[in-house]
Amino acid sequence: MKTTAHNRIDMIDAMRGASLFGILLANMLIFQYGIWGKDEINFYSLSQANHTAYHVIKIAIEGSFMPIFTFLFGYSMVKMKEKLEGKALKYKRYFVRRFLALLLLGILHGTYLWEGDILTFYGMMGFFLLLFLNRKSNTILIWAVILLCLTSLLGYGGYEETKKEQEQMETYVRDTIEIYSTGTYSEIKEHRNNEIPLDISDGLFLFILALAPLISAPLFLLGIYSAKIGLFTMPQLEKKQYKLGSVLIPVGLALKSCSLFFPDFNWSEVFNFIGANLLSIGYIFLFAFLFTLSKEGIIKRAFISVGKLSLTNYLMQTIICTTIYYGYGFGYFGSSSVLKGITLAIGIFMIQMISSTFYLRLAKQGPIERFLRIVTNFSIKGPKSNKQTVSM
Numbered sequence: 001m002k003t004t005a006h007n008r009i010d011m012i013d014a015m016r017g018a019s020l021f022g023i024l025l026a027n028m029l030i031f032q033y034g035i036w037g038k039d040e041i042n043f044y045s046l047s048q049a050n051h052t053a054y055h056v057i058k059i060a061i062e063g064s065f066m067p068i069f070t071f072l073f074g075y076s077m078v079k080m081k082e083k084l085e086g087k088a089l090k091y092k093r094y095f096v097r098r099f100l101a102l103l104l105l106g107i108l109h110g111t112y113l114w115e116g117d118i119l120t121f122y123g124m125m126g127f128f129l130l131l132f133l134n135r136k137s138n139t140i141l142i143w144a145v146i147l148l149c150l151t152s153l154l155g156y157g158g159y160e161e162t163k164k165e166q167e168q169m170e171t172y173v174r175d176t177i178e179i180y181s182t183g184t185y186s187e188i189k190e191h192r193n194n195e196i197p198l199d200i201s202d203g204l205f206l207f208i209l210a211l212a213p214l215i216s217a218p219l220f221l222l223g224i225y226s227a228k229i230g231l232f233t234m235p236q237l238e239k240k241q242y243k244l245g246s247v248l249i250p251v252g253l254a255l256k257s258c259s260l261f262f263p264d265f266n267w268s269e270v271f272n273f274i275g276a277n278l279l280s281i282g283y284i285f286l287f288a289f290l291f292t293l294s295k296e297g298i299i300k301r302a303f304i305s306v307g308k309l310s311l312t313n314y315l316m317q318t319i320i321c322t323t324i325y326y327g328y329g330f331g332y333f334g335s336s337s338v339l340k341g342i343t344l345a346i347g348i349f350m351i352q353m354i355s356s357t358f359y360l361r362l363a364k365q366g367p368i369e370r371f372l373r374i375v376t377n378f379s380i381k382g383p384k385s386n387k388q389t390v391s392m
Contacts, residue, residue: 017306022065028341030116031321050338067219067280074223099126101375128213137228144221155269172197177334183327235292245285252279302353312366
């Protein structure tokens with residue numbers, strides 16, 4: 001398997017770049033309609049074509065590209081641990097600093113820029129995953145399957161809003177449209193950080209907070225498992241596995257479609273949750289298979305480059321899109337169509353593919369990646385080996 005500096009696996013970087021495109025497509029709904037408004041699309045006047053595009057995004061993209069990122073997060077944790085242990089270093093202190101840095105970045109991102117932040121959750125999730133990092137691969141796989149099955153059952157029966165809750169949601173969404181499209185930076189920040197359309201008790205909030213790691217854990221754990229067994233390190237030998245794993249894509253799409261075509265079916269949300277994760281795994285294998293088929297070239301290198309600068313590119317997507325949609329920028333919030341959002345996402349990602357490729361000709365790391373590396377290593381130069389050198 002081809003690797004680059006610091007033993008990075010090109011396939012994993014390319015996969016991370018591809019997943020960032022899917023994440024952008026899904027996030028466009030939040031940028032355009034808000035984190036709550038995206039699920040209340042009937043409040044917006046969309047054409048039939050845009051309704052179709054919306055459902056395509058909900059089924060094929062949303063909830064199935066972010067788990068790819070979580071898979072790669074777990075995968076990278078194992079590789080980082082192996083690298084640190086190879087230098088006879090105590091890896092836990094490095095992970096603690098890294099996760100605290102992610103928490104800091106996430107809090108700043110969510111508080112001052114955008115409500116769709118994921119970095120805070122990744123920082124918290126990292127501490128939870130340390131419990132599994134030294135477990136045997138089969139143990140991790142069993143835990144991943146058990147948690148996937150158990151947490152998916154939480155969707156059984158669905159949830160029906162009361163009339164009061166529907167009225168609260170409608171009021172919130174309409175206020176959000178007004179404030180986000182015409183408000184100042186301070187007004188939007190105030191609304192984002194202090195307004196919520198649901199009455200959630202402290203007990204329920206703590207329960208949801210405790211449950212969140214368990215719900216998201218399966219793909220994180222599968223990433224750890226895959227790294228431990230050496231998956232994606234010998235692509236030519238694993239090509240048949242990639243092709244076979246891609247079969248999960250139609251299975252995942254079929255299961256996720258149940259919530260659209262059978263909304264009153266008690267098992268729809270259970271199937272939706274399982275389908276989202278199976279679709280993610282199918283996409284991972286498909287990306288790996290396509291990577292083995294593709295020749296070295298500009299496009300392949302561009303995906304790898306975007307993946308290497310994933311944190312910087314992720315935050316840049318926020319800056320670009322909030323400037324376009326929020327009132328302190330161009331103010332297109334709530335008035336742009338889904339199809340225009342998809343077109344914009346494609347344009348933004350193409351620019352990032354080009355800019356990332358050229359940037360890495362000038363520097364080895366992006367600015368955010370550099371910051372995270374310095375904090376993680378507690379050094380500008382990187383971790384020093386504790387191995388004793390022997391003079392000959």
